[in-house]
Amino acid sequence: MSGHGFTSVFAADLEGYLAFKSSMGCYGASRIWYLKQFDRYCADHSLANLDRATIEGWVTALQSSRPGPYRSWMSYIRDFGRWAHINGDDNAYVLSDHWKASFVRSQPYLLAxxxxxxxxxxxxxxxxxxxxxxxxxxxxxxxxxxxxxxxxxxxxxxxxxxxxxxxxxxxxxxxxxxxxxxxxxxxxxxxxxxxxxxxxxxxxxxxxxxxxxxxxxxxxxxxxxxxxxxxxxAALTRTLEGKRPRPYDFRHHFAYANLQRWMADGTDVNAMLPYLARYMGHASLDSTYYYVHTSPDFMNSYAAITRDSDRLLPEVGF
CATH class of the missing domain: 1.10.443.10 (Intergrase catalytic core)
Incomplete structure (x- = not known):
């Protein structure tokens, strides 16, 4: 039995994959839990090949036991397939994007x-x-x-x-x-x-x-x-439908409040975005641009100021 309790023939590979993810700063317990379900499925069915039948068989079985639009767990087995292929298993199957649910990025509650x-x-x-x-x-x-x-x-x-x-x-x-x-x-x-x-x-x-x-x-x-x-x-209102306030919205507010302040002060917002990205711990500017596009008030004001200029902010690539 492996350190995480894996028992199938893929135990060593699963341990190697998790060690790789940990080295990249990914420690999520959810990933381990779902990979344990995959490992148990393979052990119970005596599966020895990381092929399409094995991967899609497990995905189908698990999805049938928990119907609904939530499919983010499929990314774990897809990522494991990529890792196995890169690390020598030429026949390792990477779960097709066909299994992905349509992605709708959550919108923040804009705190006043x-x-x-x-x-x-x-x-x-x-x-x-x-x-x-x-x-x-x-x-x-x-x-x-x-x-x-x-x-x-x-x-x-x-x-x-x-x-x-x-x-x-x-x-x-x-x-x-x-x-x-x-x-x-x-x-x-x-x-x-x-x-x-x-x-x-x-x-x-x-x-x-x-x-x-x-x-x-x-x-x-x-x-x-x-x-x-x-x-x-604080007797603040809370809608039953639509966007609802969350602790994370303080982080959103920090981002667009700085953007609005720079805009009002006449500061070059684009020049400041790399500093904002570094301050907030973003891996790239794409994540920072997201905060720009989630503030309608900011975008309207920014458009008014820059209407005579070329478009300065790129679209967000979701």
Missing amino acids: DTEIRLFFQAAARIEGSSPWTWQAVAFFALMHSCGLRTGEVRHLTPHDVHLDDGVIEVLASKGHRDRRLPLTGELVELLAGCDARTRGVIAGDRAPFFVMPTGKPVTPVAVGIIFNRIWDK
């Missing part, structure tokens, strides 16, 4: 300045014994002021937060990219207060900067729960 102000006022009034009573403002302020991903804030350690220097280090983030970001004086003050309060409650050294009541790292579910609790406490 009033909503943000009311949200943080409500966050400062949280009551209870949970660490969120003193962590919430600092946690979401990092997303709002630095454009961090939710996971990047959750994974911060006390060693990554340099309050004396006024910087944080975002290490081994998406794609194994590191970056060092400056903090405003207000953020330093918030983080210092949060750190002091946590040290008074959690004895000894702690691994995460933001913690659950048990002292363990904050979970993604906990972030969503406290965000919704604060949103409702």
Whole structure:
């Protein structure tokens, strides 16, 4: 049996593939779970060839057990087939794009300045014994002021937060990219207060900067729960249909708020986009252009300013 519990004849290849993905900064548990399902299917059916019949047989079996439009899990077996082919299995089958569902990229909820102000006022009034009573403002302020991903804030350690220097280090983030970001004086003050309060409650050294009541790292579910609790406490509206606010929308707001500010100041937005991409940890400008195209207000204003110029922003290639 392999380190991940694989038992089929593909166990060694599956382990090699996961090791490769880990070296690229991809650690998702979902990938491992689905590949274990594939491994079990192959072991149960005594399959020894990574051919079309094996791959599509498993995909068909799994899809029939969970009908619906959700098919992103198919990318794992497609990627494994590519890896196996590159690494010497000339007959390895790469799942056809025919199996892909039509892709619709989710649209962000564009936070208004009033909503943000009311949200943080409500966050400062949280009551209870949970660490969120003193962590919430600092946690979401990092997303709002630095454009961090939710996971990047959750994974911060006390060693990554340099309050004396006024910087944080975002290490081994998406794609194994590191970056060092400056903090405003207000953020330093918030983080210092949060750190002091946590040290008074959690004895000894702690691994995460933001913690659950048990002292363990904050979970993604906990972030969503406290965000919704604060949103409702602020008496902000929530539509039953269409786009709904999420913690990640603070990152979106950071991006287009900077774009709008540069535009209003007469700054060359295109010249600033590479800096914004680096600051936000994007692998390429394509990801940064996405934020440009998701802000209708910005695009309308930008079009008014540049109507006498050639088109400056490329279309987003989804």
